[in-house]
Amino acid sequence: MSMRELVVLGTASQTPTRARNHNGYVLRWDDEVILLDPGEGSQRQLLHTGVTATDLTRICVTHFHGDHCLGLPGTIQRLSLDRVPRPVAVHFPAGGADYFARLRHASSFHETAELAVEPISADGQRVALRGGGILEARRLRHPIETYGYRLVEPDGCRMLPQRLAAYGIAGPAVGELRRVGHLDVGGRRVTRDEVSVTRPGQRFAFVMDTGLCDNVYALAEHADLLVIESTFLASEAALAAEVGHLTAGQAARVATESGVRTLVLTHFSQRYGDVRRFADEAREHFAGELVVAEDLATVPVPPRRVPSAG
Known part of the structure; x- marks a missing residue:
């Protein structure tokens, strides 16, 4: 039986807290198990979720800021330690190839796992997934080269x-x-x-570390599940714009204007002790299913839209 769900490993931003690990997410999508933005500590967080390194089929990195990639060395070494029997694809910004090479070989280990390294060019990327569907990457607006991802299942x-x-x-x-x-x-x-x-195919979108731009909306369009950063609240909107981030209100408006069904807010600045404020702000702009992400939570992809017989 197929499974489509998001497993949250961490929800902090630049600095982890006692309750929130650095970023990290796993998308289970039928035959694909995709690790997204493994921040520091992701390998240990996986131990609490039932997802193993052997399960992983690919890794997607949005950009090479530490809170989104410092879990790569341990994860890659674990793939070899567990002798993963198939290639694991790795997607990341091509401009960060040197960072990836350093992280991949950050320490001495016996490399047995096969990585299918697939850097993303400036024009983005489209990759056919096992079992059908397309994984697409689009450029976002951040101080360094950054891409968001979406997974699109064809209509049936x-x-x-x-x-x-x-x-x-x-x-x-x-x-x-x-x-x-x-x-x-x-x-x-x-x-x-x-x-x-027509039975509409399902869509998943993953948007991290970006200011508002056209590709934020392109990625989020008609997503059944949108995972999106909401680093700041509206009171820090000027700071968010300056450093290339979103507020909870902006993320919620993107979701509404893009026809999103379930909105998952994450990547919270450590300056906020009570994340219920993010839900309150988002609710002013979004009426659909809203999730304020917590570490080690699981969020199911909503069931397919029921087509009308006409």
Whole structure:
């Protein structure tokens, strides 16, 4: 049975706190288990979640600020220690290739794991995933080269039993109609579109460390689950703009304008002791499902939208 969920490893920003580890997230998506922005301590956080290094199929790094990448050395070494039996893809900004090389070989170890290193060029990146779907990276606005990610599942179709029955289509013929796109029945050609409706594919978006820009909205567009930084509150909006970050209100407005279903706020500045203030601010702008992320929490991807039969 397929599983689609976000596992939160850490939710702090530049400085961890007693309650919040540096960044780190795992997306379980069917055959893919993607580690996103492993900050310092991510390897230990994984031990609390049931996700193992052996599970990982790829690693995505948005940029090379320490709170988003200092967990890479331990994670990469753990892949070798556990002798992961398949290549693990690693995506990161091409301009940070030197940083990645230093982190990969930060200390002496016996390297047995195979990494498929896939730097992201200035034009972004589109990668086909195992089991279908596209992983896309787009440039964000931050003082250093930074990319956000989104995963897009192609639209499918849902066959309508009543319409199939009306044409006398049943059993193996349904599978043939779905696969081929048409079926000749009783001297008439029945097309797949006549007996089905489009089933929208699911979308996941991951937006870290950025000021507002067009690609924030492009990544978030129609996301079923949007994980987005909300480093500051509106009282520090000027500071947020200066250093290339978002406020909770800005993140919430992005979600509303982009048609997001579930909004996950994270990457909180250590200056705030009570993160309920982030929820209060976001609620002024977003009416959908809202999650203020906590370390070691699990957030399910919402069920697929139910298509209308028309």
